[in-house]
Amino acid sequence: xxxxxxxxxxxxxxxxxxxxxxxxxxxxxxxxxxxxxxxxxxxxxxxxxxxxxxxxxxxxxxxxxxxxxxxxxxxxxxxxxxxxxxxxxxxxxxxxxxxxxxxxxxxxxxxxxxxxxxxxxxxxxxxxxxxxxxxxxxxxxxxxxxxxxxxxxxxxxxxxxxxxxxxxxxxxxxxxxxxxxxxxxxxxxxxxxxxxxxxxxxxxxxxxxxxxxxxxxxxxxxxxxxxxxxxxxxxxxxxxxxxxxxxxxxxxxxxxxxxxxxxxxxxxxxxxxxxxxxxxxxxxxxxxxxxxxxxxxxxxxxxxxxxxxxxxxxxxxxxxxx
Amino acid sequence: xxxxxxxxxxxxxxxxxxxxxxxxxxxxxxxxxxxxxxxxxxxxxxxxxxxxxxxxxxxxxxxxxxxxxxxxxxxxxxxxxxxxxxxxxxxxxxxxxxxxxxxxxxxxxxxxxxxxxxxxxxxxxxxxxxxxxxxxxxxxxxxxxxxxxxxxxxxxxxxxxxxxxxxxxxxxxxxxxxxxxxxxxxxxxxxxxxxxxxxxxxxxxxxxxxxxxxxxxxxxxxxxxxxxxxxxxxxxxxxxxxxxxxxxxxxxxxxxxxxxxxxxxxxxxxxxxxxxxxxxxxxxxxxxxxxxxxxxxxxxxxxxxxxxxxxxxxxxxxxxxxxxxxxxxxxxxxxxxxxxxxxxxxxxxxxxxxxxxxxxxxxxxxxxxxxxxxxxxxxxxxxxxxxxxxxxxxxxxxxxxxxxxxxxxxxxxxxxxxxxxxxxxxxxxxxxxxxxxxxxxxxxxxxxxxxxxxx
Numbered sequence: 001x002x003x004x005x006x007x008x009x010x011x012x013x014x015x016x017x018x019x020x021x022x023x024x025x026x027x028x029x030x031x032x033x034x035x036x037x038x039x040x041x042x043x044x045x046x047x048x049x050x051x052x053x054x055x056x057x058x059x060x061x062x063x064x065x066x067x068x069x070x071x072x073x074x075x076x077x078x079x080x081x082x083x084x085x086x087x088x089x090x091x092x093x094x095x096x097x098x099x100x101x102x103x104x105x106x107x108x109x110x111x112x113x114x115x116x117x118x119x120x121x122x123x124x125x126x127x128x129x130x131x132x133x134x135x136x137x138x139x140x141x142x143x144x145x146x147x148x149x150x151x152x153x154x155x156x157x158x159x160x161x162x163x164x165x166x167x168x169x170x171x172x173x174x175x176x177x178x179x180x181x182x183x184x185x186x187x188x189x190x191x192x193x194x195x196x197x198x199x200x201x202x203x204x205x206x207x208x209x210x211x212x213x214x215x216x217x218x219x220x221x222x223x224x225x226x227x228x229x230x231x232x233x234x235x236x237x238x239x240x241x242x243x244x245x246x247x248x249x250x251x252x253x254x255x256x257x258x259x260x261x262x263x264x265x266x267x268x269x270x271x272x273x274x275x276x277x278x279x280x281x282x283x284x285x286x287x288x289x290x291x292x293x294x295x296x297x298x299x300x301x302x303x304x305x306x307x308x309x310x311x312x313x314x315x316x317x318x319x320x321x322x
Numbered sequence: 323x324x325x326x327x328x329x330x331x332x333x334x335x336x337x338x339x340x341x342x343x344x345x346x347x348x349x350x351x352x353x354x355x356x357x358x359x360x361x362x363x364x365x366x367x368x369x370x371x372x373x374x375x376x377x378x379x380x381x382x383x384x385x386x387x388x389x390x391x392x393x394x395x396x397x398x399x400x401x402x403x404x405x406x407x408x409x410x411x412x413x414x415x416x417x418x419x420x421x422x423x424x425x426x427x428x429x430x431x432x433x434x435x436x437x438x439x440x441x442x443x444x445x446x447x448x449x450x451x452x453x454x455x456x457x458x459x460x461x462x463x464x465x466x467x468x469x470x471x472x473x474x475x476x477x478x479x480x481x482x483x484x485x486x487x488x489x490x491x492x493x494x495x496x497x498x499x500x501x502x503x504x505x506x507x508x509x510x511x512x513x514x515x516x517x518x519x520x521x522x523x524x525x526x527x528x529x530x531x532x533x534x535x536x537x538x539x540x541x542x543x544x545x546x547x548x549x550x551x552x553x554x555x556x557x558x559x560x561x562x563x564x565x566x567x568x569x570x571x572x573x574x575x576x577x578x579x580x581x582x583x584x585x586x587x588x589x590x591x592x593x594x595x596x597x598x599x600x601x602x603x604x605x606x607x608x609x610x611x612x613x614x615x616x617x618x619x620x621x622x623x624x625x626x627x628x629x630x631x632x633x634x635x636x637x638x639x640x641x642x643x644x645x646x647x648x649x650x651x652x653x654x655x656x657x658x659x660x661x662x663x664x665x666x667x668x669x670x671x672x673x674x675x676x677x678x679x680x681x682x683x684x685x686x687x688x689x690x691x692x693x694x695x696x697x698x699x700x701x702x703x704x705x706x707x708x709x710x711x712x713x714x715x716x717x718x719x720x721x722x723x724x725x726x727x728x729x730x731x732x733x734x735x736x737x738x739x740x741x742x743x744x745x746x747x748x749x750x751x752x753x754x755x756x757x758x759x760x761x762x763x764x765x766x767x768x769x770x771x772x773x774x775x776x777x
Contacts, residue, residue, distance in 0.1 A: 003662045003697040004414075004676055006762055008748030009669040010335055010498065010696070016706050016755040072703070114704040114756075247708040252720065254713065301718040303740040304329075304578060305591035 014202075019247075020073030022203045026194035027080050027242065033187030038088035038140065042183050046083040048092050052099035053079035060108040074113050078102050081121035081243060084184020085235065085282070086128070089140050094132055098124040118289045119249045122282045129282070137278075139180040154181045155233040156278040174232040185235045195241035204245045207257040212240035215265025223273050236268060239281040249289040256292075256299035264288050325536060327569040328579035331716035333749045334571055335498045335670065337537055341629045342501045345637040347509055349433065350653035352424060356644030357409055357681040358384065358395055360418045363465045364472045365391025370420050376403045380428070381620050384420050387460070393473040394463045395420075398622035398642035400428040412647070412666050414676035422644065434510075434609070434623060434640055438616050440555050443516055446616045447523065447559070455524040455615055462614030463621050463684070468492060468503075468575065468604035469667055471685030474611065477601060478524045484596040488585055489527040491518045493534040493541065493605040494568055494575035497668025500688040502625040503605050505638045507534065507541035510609060511548035515556075515563060517608030520615050522561055525601050530563045531584045532605075537570040572670060573747035577602045579716055591743055606687070621684060626650065630691030632658040641682060648678040650689055662697025665690040670748045703756040711750035711760055717743050721750035721760040728763035733774070736767045744768065 034042040057075040061068055069075070082102050086095060102124025110116040129136045139154060155174065173179055179186050198204045213231060220230035230236065244250060244264055251260045264284045271280025361367035366389030378384055378397040385395040401424045411417040450458070460475030480486055491514070495503040507514055515532075522530050534542050545565045549556065556563055566584045568574050578589045580602055587598040595602050606624060613619045622643050629636040634655025641650060647664065651657050657664070657678070665672040666686055682689075711721035719740050727736040741764060750760040 001662075002664060002674075002676075003694070004674040005663075005699060006765065007665075007669070007671050007673065007746075008752045008761065009663060009665055009672065009674065009690075009692065010752060011700070011757065012333070012335070012753050012755075014753075014755050015700070015757070016703050016708075019706075019708070019755055074706075112704065114706045247706045250707075250709075252707065252709040252712050252722070257709075300739075301330075301712060301715070301720065303591055303719065303743050304717040305589055305593065305743070306718075306740070 017072050019203050020077060022198065022201055023242070024073055024076050024080065026197045026203070027077070027084075027184075029190040029193045030084060030184045030187060030238070031080065033190035034084065034088075034183040037186055038183060041088040041140075044092070045086055045088060045090060045095055045183060046080065048095045049079040049083035049086075049099050050076065052096045053082070053103050056100050056103040057108065060104060064108075066112070069112060072113060074107075075103060078107065078120045078124075081184070081238075082124045084238060085121060085125040085182050087136065087139055087181075088183055089138060090135055094128055094135060097131075098128045101127045114248055116248055117292070118286050119243050119246050122243060122286050126282050126286060154278065155179060155229065156272060174229070182235065184238050188232050188237050191237045191241055198241075205254070205257075207254050208245045208250060208261045209240045211258045211261025212236070212244050212264045215262040216240075216268055217265075219266050219269040223269055225269070225273065230269065230272065234272075234279040235281040239264070239268075239285055244285050244288075249292060251292050251295045251299065253296065253299045253301055256295040259299065260288050260292065260295055263291070324567070325569040326533070326566045326583040327571060328574065328582045328716060330718070331714050331749065332571040332573060333714050333752055335752060337570070338498045338629075338631070339501050339504070339537070341499070341631070341633070341636045342627050342638055343504060345501075345505070347434070347505050347625050347638045347640060350639045350641065350650070352399070352428075352642065353645050353649045354424050355404065356398060356422045356424070356642060357646065358397075358420045358422065358644040359409075359411060359681060359683055360385055360395070360420065361411075362395060362471060362643075362683040362685070363391075363393050364470060365389060365476070367418070368392060368395050370406055370418075372403050372406075372420065374403055374405050377401070378403060378422065380430075381622065383620070384422075387473075391473055391476050393465050393475070394461065394620075395643070396463055396620035396622050397422060398644065399424045401425045410677050410680055412673055412675040412677070412680040419681070434613070434625065436613065436617060436619075438513060438516065438612060440552075443616060444555070444558070447520065450523075450615070452524050452526060455520055458615045458618060459524070459611055462610070462619065464607060464610055464614055465621075465684050466604055467606035467610060467624055467685065467687065469671065469685055469687055471683070474603065474607055477603065478521065480525055480596060480601075485599055486525040486527040486596065486601050487599045488529045488531055488601075489518065489522045489525055490580055490584060490600055490602040491521075491530060491532040491605055491608055492575055492577075492580055492602055493532055493538075493545070494580060495538065496535060496570070496572045496575040497670055497672075497688070498572075499629050499690045500627045500668050501629070502627045502638050502687050504538045504541050506609055506625055507538070507605055508544050511541075511544045512552060513612055514545070514605050514609050515548050515552055517610070517612035518563065519556065519559055519561055520611050521601075521603060521608055523559070527601065528561060530561060532563070532565045533568050533574075533580050533584050534565060535570045535574055536567045542567055572749065573716055573745065576716065576745050576747060578745070591740070624684065624686075626682065626686055627688040628654040628691075629688065630658070630661070630693075631696075632661065632693050633691055634658065643684055644681045646679050646681050647675055647689060650682065651678070651691060657691060658693070660694050661691050662694030663692040665692065670752065671746065699759075700757040702758050705756055705758060708755060710753045710755065714749040714753050716747065716749065717745060719744060721764065722758075724767065725758060725760050725763040728767045733767055733771050737771055741767050742771065
């Protein structure tokens with residue numbers, strides 16, 4: 001018996017599953033930092049999110065008669081990222097609701113992996129933030145805030161109410177994660193370790209993380225903030241490295257990815273400075289997720305041997321997502 | 323050293339050239355019968371000019387060119403026409419073929435190697451006009467030996483109003499596994515350059531650029547040395563010959579990308595190399611041109627790499643046109659137990675053959691035997707929009723989108739998005755982490771568009 005199929009006859013060997021599990025692996029330092037910083041409650045929240053995300057996906061697979069999709073690793077990533085976006089002392093049932101919304105509405109209602117428009121973990125987080133604003137911004141009282149002498153709040157919430165507080169920030173504490181906030185936001189070093197790993201393994205490219213961070217730093221400086229504080233505070237690092245880089249919800253071209261990242265940085269800083277919320281990374285990423293089809297449309301690669309991007313006006317878009 | 327490269331995209335599959343890179347080109351036991359397909363080139367199939375029972379001599383024309391875009395076919399052996407009938411080609415379709423039986427007195431093994439010295443070369447060259455050279459190339463049945471099998475006579479018949487200033491000789495050999503061009507450049511560099519000089523006379527180009535991927539360092543060195551050795555000849559013919567070291571990146575050997583790498587010129591979409599004053603031809607074709615023009619020796623044999631991870635004795639063989647794949651693989655130790663796929667050509671663009679009894683044609687540069695474990699495609703998974711297909715596409719296309727459009731039968735949209743520019747290099751499908759049949763769907767769309775155009 002010989003096999004006959006059209007070319008190419010070889011494959012790079014890197015599968016989607018492999019890439020997804022690489023991301024899970026890269027999130028392990030962040031998980032470790034979260035448990036080190038917030039203790040057992042952090043591990044508990046992660047466990048709750050994992051269990052409820054996987055169960056939700058399994059149930060929906062069953063209900064819709066699909067093959068089991070748990071092995072692709074994407075639900076595990078969503079669970080981890082959602083948990084990393086929650087306070088450690090959030091009531092467990094809220095974490096369950098967030099997970100069900102993230103997987104059920106954020107991903108599966110669009111048709112599952114690859115079809116969703118918004119980052120599922122952030123859909124879950126923002127749903128919780130709007131539904132339970134108090135619980136979602138209540139931080140453990142005994143954790144230092146990152147500002148000398150203050151506990152029980154985050155740097156950004158202090159800065160939102162008292163902009164002068166920024167002069168008392170302890171930058172070293174922030175970098176290693178000795179500050180208050182959501183589980184995975186607080187260890188810049190741990191996040192960077194994971195991100196560098198993904199870059200080296202070729203799982204992600206530099207375009208999105210660098211453009212998000214660079215743009216946030218530049219606009220922070222332009223708006224009179226301290227760029228380093230803005231980079232280290234809140235979910236910016238986690239968002240730039242692990243959530244804006246989500247394949248499914250980011251642009252398809254390098255140029256598009258840079259535009260996408262730069263806009264996330266800008267919107268984040270605008271929300272932090274002028275918005276009612278102290279933190280804006282989630283909203284910035286979700287907003288830009290919505291623009292991805294448009295970005296794809298206008299950053300289309302130039303075909304070899306053609307002078308310019310093809311004008312899409314000549315082509316009638318028949319509901320094909322680009 | 324500066325590495326020349328094409329603009330964007332491309333992949334770097336595992337090279338796997340080590341199986342045969344150090345195996346000298348060697349003859350194989352001649353086959354008793356040869357099956358010469360009449361369709362060996364792009365364009366019109368050839369027309370048989372012999373009939374059953376005829377005796378043919380070595381090098382005798384057995385089929386004439388079937389049209390302007392066509393080439394004659396010659397007998398590699400002294401023998402007899404057994405029959406002219408339809409046989410299965412590598413894809414399993416019926417194809418007309420002339421079947422020859424070797425005369426028991428024909429003992430001469432196929433060779434490519436006949437020394438041509440500078441005096442003989444100059445003697446011949448100085449008597450010939452460019453048109454004469456092209457005519458001899460045509461009479462010898464030359465086609466592009468890199469795989470596309472485009473008749474060389476047609477390629478060098480430059481359209482009215484076009485001028486060529488650069489002849490590019492393609493020694494990129496970017497396909498994994500294949501080493502036939504590498505060996506040729508290492509073993510007969512001077513003859514490759516003499517052949518290139520002939521081709522440059524044919525297209526009236528003063529410059530000859532030879533592009534070689536730097537994963538073949540010895541070929542680069544030997545070719546450079548041969549240029550030095552032949553400097554008198556080159557000067558006498560008023561030519562400039564240069565070797566360009568190319569970054570190892572598939573599809574570097576693609577005509578348009580090779581032109582970009584060595585001249586920085588971009589062939590316009592839908593255009594031909596002549597539009598940017600270039601002609602590109604493979605090193606093996608240049609070598610064959612030398613034999614064709616100086617010795618008036620038709621193309622009846624070529625170097626074929628027979629390789630694979632589990633082959634007993636892989637190698638680079640001199641293979642007569644019409645030899646069956648079975649005979650060829652037997653020369654390399656036979657099909658190993660547990661083989662799953664046999665590829666004619668390289669693993670990126672070659673064709674998986676249906677039957678071992680099909681014959682090789684002029685354009686076959688390699689045979690790759692893959693074990694069963696590497697022969698099957700994995701199950702397709704949903705697109706995760708990772709954008710790898712877009713970033714590896716050397717033509718600036720969006721394969722993921724073209725596949726969606728293919729599924730929705732929106733050929734017009736696909737055409738507007740440049741699907742016809744696809745060179746079918748397979749990089750997108752090679753890289754796709756979800757094992758999506760991107761190139762399959764692009765080929766389907768292209769064939770439907772072509773069919774509609776014909777209507």
